[in-house]
Amino acid sequence: MLTVKINGKEVEVPQGTTILDAAKEAGVHIPVLCHDSRLNPFGACRVCLVEQVGMPKLQAACTTPVTDKMELITESEKLSRVRKTAIELLLINHPLDCPVCDKGGECTLQDLTYEVGVTKVRFDAVPNDTPVDHTNPFIERDIDRCVLCGRCVRICDEVVNIQAISFLNRGTDTQIGTSFDQPWNCEYCGQCISVCPVGSLNNRVYLFKNRPWNLESEKTVCGLCSCGCTVSIDYEGNEVFRMNEMPEEGVNHGYMCAKGRFGFDFMNSVKRETEAQITVGGEAKKASVTEAVEYASEKLKAMNTDSVAIVVSPRITNEEAFLAKKLADAIGTKNIFSTETDAIMPGATYEDVENSDAVAVLNINVTESNPILGLAVRVAARKEGSSLITFYPSETALKRVTTKFVTGNPVELAADMEKFCAAFAGAENEFTADAKRLLDAENPVVVFDAYNMADAYIAQEIQKACSKVKLVPAKAKNNSAGVVDMGFGVNAPEDFAKGVETGKFKAVISFGENIAVRTGWSKLTGALSKLELLMVTDPFMSDTAKLANVYVPVATFAEKSGSFTNLEGRVQLVSKAVDKGVVSDAEIISGLAKGLGTELPTDAYAVRKLIEKEVKLYADVQWDGGTVAYPSVFKTELAKVATTAAGSGKFYLYPASLRLHSGSYTRWSPDLAKVYGAPVLDVSVEDAKEMGLNKDDKVKLKGDGFTGEFVVEINKQVTKGCISLPEDFVETADIFSNGRYLKAEIIK
C-alpha cells in the first residue's frame, strides 16, 4: 500500500493506482475530459493536471500512477489558470452550437466551461465549419464539435474490437473518421456515442427530439435479448425518448447494443393497438379488456380442461410466467408451453467469461446473437496469454481476436467440432493443441447455442472430459431462463405443435408469443385459426394476433414491473417507466383466473413473495441481481445428434443471427426496420461471382418442401457453398421449420 497526500488529506491506495483514482478515494474532485475508467489511460486533454509538491512540472492525474509519500495539490491559482487555458484552446475551433447541439445540457465541455469559469475566450475564435455527416443510419456525426479526446476510437478498439474509426491526419488537421472517408463499416453498437463527451457523435433516433433536462429516467433491464443489460429509460410524460446506457452499471458495464440503443422506438409506435378485439364468425369487433377477458373465460369454462393449452413468450416477466402457471393450475391443464425447454440452463456468469484464459465458442455468432456476451468473450480473448477457438460456418467479428477460427459448411463444421471434442479425450488430430489449451487453462469456458442439441452434446462431452470447464449456453430472449424456472420448460415445443395439429387442443392462450413466426410452430397457422378459442396478448397486432378470436394489447417491458432472468441465470428487476394505457399480462391472467373462480395477485412484489414460497430455485434468490443456483446445466444426459443438412441443392442454408433484430419485437422499430426490414440472403463472394449475382438482386430459393424469394447480399465473410437467412421472420420461419440446416438451390 502507498500513502498519498491529496490536498492535505492522506489516503492509502494499492500500487499502480492513478492520481485520479487516489483522489476519488480521498473524495477530491479532479475535472476530466478524455478519461473513461473503462478504457486505458490516454492523457489527451490535459484538463486533469495537478501539482505535485516538489515537482516543477504538472502531472496528468488520469495517466500518472501514484508513488509512495506523494503530495498533491489539485486546486491552486496556477492550476485553475492552466485548466482554463486548456478549455479556452479547445473553444477556439469549437462552434457555438449549444442551442442546436443535441448534447447541450449533458455536455462535458459545457460543464467544464462553467467549472473553470471561461466567460470569454482570449483568442480569436475560428469555429470549424464542415457539413454534418448523415451517412451512418444511426449516428449523426459533426466533426466540428470533436475535441479529439479519442474516447470513441478507444472504445471501438478496446471494448467493441471493431476498430471502425481512427484518428486521421496530423496536428491541427486531425480528425476522427475512416480511411479514405469510407462509410463506417460498423456494428452499430453506439458505444462511441455513449462515450463522446461532446455532441460530435449523436444518436439519430433521439436526435433533436427533446432535451436532457426534460427527461426523467428509470433504471431497468432491457427486454430485447437475454444479455440482461441495465439501462435507463429516459421518458417525458408517457413517451420514451431514449433507452440510454448507465455508465459502468450492471453486468453490461454500461455497454449496449444496436437493438437497445436504436430500436426502443417500437414502444412509442403508433402501430400499437390500444383496444382489445373479439372476433366471432370472422367478424372482428372492438371490445374493452374486461369484455375480452370475460368472453375468453366463459369459453374456457365450457371447455374440457385437457383441451386447453397455454403458451408464454420468453419476453414476459418471471412474475407473469408464474401467474400463467397458476392460471394453468386453475384451469387444470398440464399443457403449458414456451419455445424454451428445461434441458439446458445457465451455467456461468459474464465474470467467469471475462476472467477466462481459454474460451471456445461453438457454432454461434455470439457478437450478433448476444452482443454483451460477445463483449465478454472479447475481453477474455484479448487478455495476455489467453486463447479463443471459434467454430462457425462463416467468419464472424470474433475473427480478429480468435486464436483459431474454424469455418466450413455446417456438416463439415459439426465434424470438426466432434474432432475437437475427441481431442479432449486424448485423440490426436488437428485440434489436439487447441483442446490442450483449454485443458491446461485455469478457467476454461465454452459458449454454445442453447437451442442446438448437436452443439450442446459436444459441450456436455467437453465438460465431462474437463470438469473445470464452465458452460455458457447462449439463450435468446430476455427471460428465456425465467419462464423455464416458473414451469414453462417441462413440455417440448414439438408437443404443442402436435397438440394443435391433431386437434387435441381446442383452446390456446398465448401470452405474448408470436407463434406464427417461430421456427417449428410457424406451420400451425392454419390449425390455429380453426381453434375454438385462440387468445393472444401482444403489444402489437402480430401475425398470430391476426388469427386470434380474442386479442388484448398489452404492455412492453418499459410499462410494467417485474423481473427477468438473463443468460447467466441472474435475476434483475424491471421497473415501470411509462404508461401507455394498456394492461399488463399479469392483469389479464388474474382476470382470466377470476373468471374461473381463482383470485391471483397482480402486484409484482406480492407475486415475488409467492414465487419465493413455491419455486424452490428462487426460495432465497436476491431479486436485484442475484444469480439462480442451477444444480447443473444439463437436466439429463444428452444423446448425440447427427448434424445433417436435409434436402438437395447446391448450397448449405443455415440460420444467421442478426444484431439488429432478436425476434419479432424489434421489427416494429421504424429505425431498425429502415436498415434491416426484410430477411436478406447472404451469399459468399465466390458464389455470387460464379452465379453472376449482384447485391440487391432478387432470387428464388428452392429446397425440399420450401421456396422463397429473397434479396441477395454479398457477404465477404460467408464461406463458399453456404448461404444464410435470419430466423423469426414470417418469410423464413417456415423454411427453418424444416430443419436447422438445409440444402437449397438459388434460382436467378
Add this chain to the structure above:
Amino acid sequence: MRRNIFETIFFSEILKGLSITLGYMFTKPVTYKYPYEATPIQDRFRGVQYIKTNEDGSTKCVGCYLCQKVCPSECIHIETDCGPKGERLIRKYELDLSRCIYCGYCEEVCPVDAIHMGCEWNTVDNTRDNYVINMKTLSQNYKDNVAGNWKNKHLKKKLVEGVQQ
C-alpha cells in the same frame, strides 16, 4: 400661534392654494382617457411576445428549449424533431398568454435573439384556447410590431421605433 392679521383678512392662504389648481388648469394633462386615447408604451415595456424571422420568412428560433426551461409559469411548450435534411425542426411552439406573467425571462435567455417581448398588451378574448399562441402568431406578431399594427388602433406609430432597433 401668532396669526398674521393680513393673512386673516385677505384669505391669502386659500388664494395660494387656488393658484396651484389654477396653474394646472393651463398645463397639459398627465392622465390618458383610456380607452379613447392610447396609453404610451415605454421602450422597455414587456408585452405579448413576438419571434423574429429571418429574411426568407423562416423563424429565427432554433428550438433550443431554453425559454421553456426558464419560464417560471411554465407556459411555453416546444416539440422538436429531426427534419428531412437532418436539421433541427420545430414541430410545435406554443405560448399560453393566460399563464404568462410577462417577466421577460424568455427574451433574456434566448441565445439566438429570437423571442422578444413586444409592445402589444391587448390580449382580451373570450375563450381560453385563443390565449395559446403558436409560432405562426408569434411570427406575425413580429411583423405587426415592426409595422405598428396594434390591436389597439390608438397606439402611436412612433412607439414602433423601439422595436426596430
